[in-house]
Amino acid sequence: MDIPLQAILSQALLGLNNGAFYALLSLGLAVIFGMLNVVNFAHGTFYMLGAFVALLGYNQLGWILGDESIYMSFWAALIVGPIVVGLLGVLIEKTMLSRLYKVDHLYGLLLTFGLALIFEGVLTNYFNVAGEPYNAKPEILEGAVNLGFMVFPKYRLFSIVLSLTVCFAIWYLIEKTKFGSHLRAGTENPDVTRAFGIDVPSLRTLTYFLGVALAGLAGVVAAPIYSVSPRMGSDLIIIVFAVVVIGGMGSIMGAILTGIALGLLEGLVKVFYPPLANTVIFIAMALVLLWRPSGLFGKEA
């Protein structure tokens, strides 16, 4: 097969773009599983809701406030989206999830799966599955830059940088700071941690907020590229789960590195044999699990 270097470079960059995005989504899932032992099936839904907060903030805020000239800009959405979605997560954690920590993870999985179906159903009813365009992409990120081997949209460069920065900041927060060590202690040995005067339930709520807010942030970042639709989460969630499983359930660095690696792998497969592109991730998953059942970076069970 004769594929020019230029094509491989450009596909690698596109792959990195998707990889960074997978990493950002998987990270939240890994944080929630690692710290709370909850298999958060509603993660794709929180991602979708982040995009909807951005969309409605841009299209409807002025209408709600009675002054058409008011709208939420993309920059504001980057802050507001994760917070709104995170707060919804807090509500769910406080009222429902927190009651399930003592029982098998299966219950958490079923609860979050049910919530995902409800949110998707309600939004489908109001917005239709075709979705709506989000036109708030800021002027400064319009257009593309010539990188020599390809012309690359500025917005995509921005999203790579943003995703990777956030990923490594979260990794640093959890693995290297005092707050992070409390968080980890709170999951590994809640009783002892509580004895040290640390409020474990609040720590858990905060963790869920953080994980869900990351999904919301990914949704805002995705909104200008993809159409905002009630189904956008369910289309991605399986890939994101595969990333977390390959990386090792609960491993923060595992989720980040695997996300990036799988994005790259998928990008290259799209050049060599496109029909395999959606499947290659699952082939990789099967192979990794045969070789290391707890995932690449997972702690031995």
Place this chain on the structure above:
Amino acid sequence: MQSCKPLVLALALALPATTFAGPLSGDKVKIGILTDMSGVYASVGGKGSVIAAQMAIADFGGKVLDKPIELVSADHQNKADIGVGKAREWFDTQGVDMVNDLLNSGVGIAVQKLGAEKKRITINNGAGSTALTGKECSPYGIHYAFDTYALAKGTATALMKQGLDSWYFLQADYAFGAALQGDASKIVAATGGKVLGTVKHPLSSTDFSSYLIQAQDSKAKVVGLANAGADFVNAVKQAKEFGLKQTIAGLLVFDSDVKALGLNAAQGMKFTTAYSWELNPEMEVFGKKFFAKAGFMPTMDHAGVYSSTLHYLNAVKAAGTDDADAVMKKMRETKVNDFFAKNGVIREDGRMVHDMYLVEVLKPSESKGAWDQLKLLATIPGEVAFKPLAGSECPLIKK
């Protein structure tokens, strides 16, 4: 023989009662809308199709031959087995006389087969595959609103005329994508153009950038999108983002997709459609009436469901019965004349032949409102738009 008398009397009374129970089976006409209520094509058909059928029944007067008209609906989830299961239940136990919409070629073909076996009329509106009136045609099946041939024909011919003679396709990797790509490629080749390549992508892909870059590298003048719904919308958005200079041709585009894309991304795109509320005043009347009930403008699928349901009810009335053979005969004999079709004819192979329209998406500056998004470029007469009957693979006409 005294004891036999009541029995004989009962028989004498019962016989005519079963034979002359009335011209309608079950003493009513029952219509089923089988569609995608929750999946990728729910905005194309879905609850809009149910609303369209309700409108047709209401406009007909709610009764036919003084008997009630009933409507039932179900979600086939884009799965042929679920669709056939539901249709079988409808035919066998619920007395459904006609099934409409169908949407999704896999389901459409399967249910049309069942209809042929059970002698019930099936009308495909949302499904695209030309196989419905080709290899898979049925004496009780009608393909109403559009098909992949007509869509590809209108769009490809128009672009070829502008000198856009080299094509590269992005194709959804399943039967429908292949049919659309195949039909378009034949038309490009027949009018002297070249197909430089095709890249197949899995159904419901999110990221199209790699495929678009490959299309760009092909240097083809036109990038043809042989996909639909969310795949189509994402591909067009991303083509704009990557600054593709080539002409993007959407081969199956619904008004709802243009709405989802926004004029910014879709402007200037040309495509073929069977209906849009903006094409003429009559279509506008229907569109606005539908909008008042549904909250969104109808797609060509919704318009087709309305028109075909009304045509069916008129045929039942004219035939004086809901017997499938008699109704089909009337439906073929009578031309369709409403906002959707002028002198539309249902051919022997089941194809409803009517005019199609080549349209262009407006620039944002030309649009006067939320659903003002298309302008008419040309009307394509039915006999040009659809695949001619001669050379059809339909076994019914090979006599």
